[in-house]
Amino acid sequence: MLSQEMALLTVTAASLGFFHTLLGPDHYLPFVVMARARRWSKAKTAWITLLCGMGHIGSSVILGLAGIALGIAVTRIEGIEALRGDLAAWALIAFGLVYFVWGLRKAWRNRPHEHVHIHEDGMPHTHKHIHGTDHAHVHDGNARITPWVLFTIFVLGPCEPLIPVLMYPAAKESLSGLLWVAGVFGGVTIATMMGIVLVSMRGVSLIPMKGLERYTHALAGGTICLCGIAIQFFGV
Numbered sequence: 181m182l183s184q185e186m187a188l189l190t191v192t193a194a195s196l197g198f199f200h201t202l203l204g205p206d207h208y209l210p211f212v213v214m215a216r217a218r219r220w221s222k223a224k225t226a227w228i229t230l231l232c233g234m235g236h237i238g239s240s241v242i243l244g245l246a247g248i249a250l251g252i253a254v255t256r257i258e259g260i261e262a263l264r265g266d267l268a269a270w271a272l273i274a275f276g277l278v279y280f281v282w283g284l285r286k287a288w289r290n291r292p293h294e295h296v297h298i299h300e301d302g303m304p305h306t307h308k309h310i311h312g313t314d315h316a317h318v319h320d321g322n323a324r325i326t327p328w329v330l331f332t333i334f335v336l337g338p339c340e341p342l343i344p345v346l347m348y349p350a351a352k353e354s355l356s357g358l359l360w361v362a363g364v365f366g367g368v369t370i371a372t373m374m375g376i377v378l379v380s381m382r383g384v385s386l387i388p389m390k391g392l393e394r395y396t397h398a399l400a401g402g403t404i405c406l407c408g409i410a411i412q413f414f415g416v
Contacts (some may be wrong), residue, residue, distance in 0.1 A: 186350070186353055186357050186360070189346060189349060189353075190360070190361060190364055192345070192346065193361045193362075193364040193368070196341045196342075196345065196365060197364070197365040197366070197367070197368030197372065198368050198369075198372050200340070200341060200369065201368075201369050201373055202372060202376070203416075205407055205416065206337070206407045206408070206410075206411055206416070207236075207369075207372075207373050207376075208229075208373055208376040208380065209404070209407055210272070210404050211225055211228065211373075211377045212377055212381055212384060213399065213400035213403045213404065214326060214330070214404075215377075215381055216385075216396055216400065217396040217397045217400035218323060222378060222381060225377060225381060226377070228327045228330065229370075229373055229374050229377050230370060231331060232331050232334040233334070233370035233373045233374070235335040236334040236335065236337055236339065236369075237342075237362075237365070237366035237369060237370065238366075239264075239335045239336070239337075239338075240343060241342070241362050241366070243260065243261070243343065244257065244342065244347040244348075244362070245358075247343065248358070254343065254344050254348050257343050257344070258344055261338040261343065264336055264337065265337065265338050265340070267336050268333055268334075268338070268411075269408045269412035270408065270412065271332070271333045271336060271408070272333055272407055272408030272411065273405050273408035273409060273412065274408075275329055275333065275404060275405075276401050276402065276403070276406070276408055277405045278401070279326075279400065279401030279404065280398050280401030280402045281401070282397065282401065283395065283396070283399070283400065283401050284395075284398045286394070286398075287395050287398055290394045339365070339369070342362065342365055346365055347361065
């Protein structure tokens with residue numbers, strides 16, 4: 181049976197895990213826009229979100245355990261987490277910007293243009309043509325590397341409230357209590373990420389994109405870049 185303090189920490193962990201994720205669009209927007217641009221299935225998107233969430237939580241848990249085991253002051257750990265947060269935000273900005281530029285280039289190359297053909301009877305025939313399609317490039321290098329880039333960024337990204345608010349207080353109770361609280365926070369965080377991503381995917385699929393379909397990659401990159409900017413400069 182949980183002690184009163186551990187029960188309070190458990191409720192706090194679940195609440196923080198939910199609201200920390202809900203109020204941080206960087207926890208789900210990158211997956212939603214990349215799933216739309218890359219035409220990922222729900223299953224693939226869920227797996228990528230799950231793995232990134234595990235990397236996001238796991239890196240902070242490992243850092244917190246190391247800090248507690250080595251007797252490092254919580255203020256120093258918070259400083260490390262702040263540095264990781266800056267790195268993750270700049271990584272989001274850089275990745276989003278590069279992907280945005282690549283998406284614009286792809287959209288320009290895929291713009292519709294006309295070809296004129298002369299039939300055997302001498303009559304000219306004009307039809308619109310596109311040199312590249314998403315289907316033709318579904319297996320390109322960008323498609324393979326994108327999930328790993330997202331995973332790396334999420335491993336860098338800190339869970340700000342986890343270590344100082346939950347892990348250090350729980351460590352005063354017991355190691356099992358510490359792991360329990362970290363597990364609750366992590367489980368709720370990942371479940372919230374996946375829930376928002378899957379629901380948002382359904383909503384985005386209903387938005388008419390006719391005429392803008394070839395710009396989905398650029399829009400995805402721009403959205404990710406803005407997420408990074410919001411984190412780095414506005415503290416979102």
